[in-house]
Amino acid sequence: MYGFALRPRWVLSHVFVVALVGAMIWAGFWQLQRLDERKSANERVVGRTELDIEPIDDVVNGITLDSGDDVEFRRAAATGTYLTGDQVVVVNRSLDGAAGAWVLTPLMLDDGTALVVNRGWIPFSLQQTDDRSSVDPPAGRVEVEGLVMATQSRSGLGAGDPDVADQLARVDLAGYGELVDYGLRPVYLQLESQLPASGPGLPARIPRPGLSNGPHLSYAVQWFIFATIGIIGYPLILRRAARASAGTRSLPADESDLDAA
Numbered sequence: 219m220y221g222f223a224l225r226p227r228w229v230l231s232h233v234f235v236v237a238l239v240g241a242m243i244w245a246g247f248w249q250l251q252r253l254d255e256r257k258s259a260n261e262r263v264v265g266r267t268e269l270d271i272e273p274i275d276d277v278v279n280g281i282t283l284d285s286g287d288d289v290e291f292r293r294a295a296a297t298g299t300y301l302t303g304d305q306v307v308v309v310n311r312s313l314d315g316a317a318g319a320w321v322l323t324p325l326m327l328d329d330g331t332a333l334v335v336n337r338g339w340i341p342f343s344l345q346q347t348d349d350r351s352s353v354d355p356p357a358g359r360v361e362v363e364g365l366v367m368a369t370q371s372r373s374g375l376g377a378g379d380p381d382v383a384d385q386l387a388r389v390d391l392a393g394y395g396e397l398v399d400y401g402l403r404p405v406y407l408q409l410e411s412q413l414p415a416s417g418p419g420l421p422a423r424i425p426r427p428g429l430s431n432g433p434h435l436s437y438a439v440q441w442f443i444f445a446t447i448g449i450i451g452y453p454l455i456l457r458r459a460a461r462a463s464a465g466t467r468s469l470p471a472d473e474s475d476l477d478a479a
Contacts, residue, residue, distance in 0.1 A: 235448060235452050238448060239445050239448040239449060242441045242442075242444045242445040242448065243441070243442070243445045245437075245441040246437075246438045246439075246441035246442040246445065247438070249434045249435070249437045249438035249441065250434070250435075250438045252432075252434045253431060253432070253434035253435055253438070256431055256432050256434060257431060260429045260431070262291070263291045263426075263427055263429060264429065266289075266290070266291040266292050266293075267291055267292075267293060267365070267426070269292060269293065270293070271293040271294065271295050271363055272292070272293070272294055272295070273294065273295055273296070274294040274295065274296040274327075274333055274366075274403065274407070277289050277292050277294045277366055277405075278294075278366070278403055278404060278405055281404050281405065282404050283369050283391060283392060283404045285404075286366075286367075286368030286369055286404055286405045287368045289366050289368075289405065290365075290366060290367055290368045290405070291365055291366065291367075291427075292365070292366045293363065293364070293365060293366070293410075294363070294364065294365075294366050294407060295361065295362065295363045296325060296327060296333050296361075296362055296407065297327075297328075297359060297360070297361045297362075298325040298326045298327045298328070298332075298333065298359065298360070298362075299325070299326045299357075299358065299359055299360070300323050300324070300325055300326075300335075300355040300356070300357075300360065301323065301324045301325070301326055301332065301398075302323060302354050302355060304323075304324050304397065304398050305321065305322065305323045305324075305350075305354075305384065306322050306384045306385060306386055306394065306397070307319040307320060307321055307322070307340070307345055307350075307384060307385055307386070308320040308322060308336075308385075308386050308387070308388060308389055309345060309385050309386070309387065310387070311339060313339040313422060313424070316341060316342075317341070317342045318339050318340050318341045318342050318344070318345055319339070319340055319342070319344075319345040319385075320336050320338070320339055320340075320389070320421075320424070321336070321337045321338060321339075321340055321350075321353060321421045322334050322335070322336055322337070322386070322389065322394070322406070323335050323337055323355055324398065324400075324402065325360070325362060325407075326400070327403075330400065330401070331400065331401040331402065331403060332398070332400055332401070332402055332403070333402075333403045333406070333407055334389070334391060334394060334402055334403070334406040334407070335362055335364070335406065335407045335409050336364075336367070336389065336406055336407065336408045336409060336424065337353075337355060337409050337416070337421045338409060338420070338421025338422050338423050338424055339420075339421055339422045339423075339424055340353055340420050340421050340422075341420075344420070345385075352420070353416075353420045353421050355412075355416055356412075356414050356415075356416060360412055360413065360414060361412065361413045362407060362409055362411070362412045363409075363410055363411045363412075364407040364408045364409045364410040364411070365407070365408040365410065365426065366405045366406075366407060366408075367389070367405060367406050367407070367408050368405060369389060369390060369391040369392065369404070369405065369406070370388040370389045370390055371388070371390060371392075372387070372388065372390070383397075389406055391403075391404065391405075391406060408424055409423065409424075410423065
């Protein structure tokens with residue numbers, strides 16, 4: 219009854235379905251793995267942001283560009299003077315669905331090195347203009363507090379830096395360091411508070427990272443449902459094909475019986 223299933227085109231069908239079901243099962247477990255990674259990352263963010271604020275020197279002690287992840291999302295404080303002349307923007311950054319850029323300003327510390335401070339977001343219209351004095355930081359010494367963030371680097375097909383002197387594609391501290399003649403700390407600070415405060419409005423503060431688990435669980439369930447449909451549905455298809463094949467073979471005998479009658 220199922221001899222037809224050994225024909226070459228059916229064998230290819232079997233192989234295709236098995237591979238497809240296997241891929242869907244793998245995708246489901248991969249989404250579950252991503253969910254575990256997301257939960258671990260959220261726990262790390264919560265654990266680090268709940269720690270007491272410490273001076274930036276204490277937080278980055280022994281940290282390099284390559285190990286900045288070890289202290290990412292810690293809260294740190296620093297005191298210094300903004301170097302507005304070396305300010306740059308990081309393009310292609312959105313806030314609440316609006317296009318714009320981040321404003322990075324080096325904060326010169328007492329030891330002669332600078333801590334890059336991400337002071338917030340500005341709209342695309344300000345990103346494109348040559349005069350951004352309306353969002354300049356206050357002059358003189360300031361006290362800042364914020365989240366420690368690791369340097370960013372280009373990966374895969376990521377965009378390169380724009381061919382504009384004061385624009386970067388990402389917060390690449392190594393690349394930023396080539397634009398200035400003083401040393402930069404191996405991490406940057408995402409500003410949350412500052413004394414004296416900047417004027418109201420822009421740059422807008424960047425919110426802390428979201429702590430949702432994302433869609434990974436629902437995606438995993440969908441992949442497992444698709445795999446189940448394949449596991450149950452394909453044998454039903456074979457059964458229907460077998461019945462059709464059996465009916466076709468019996469047709470000549472039925473016709474001869476009618477002629478004899």
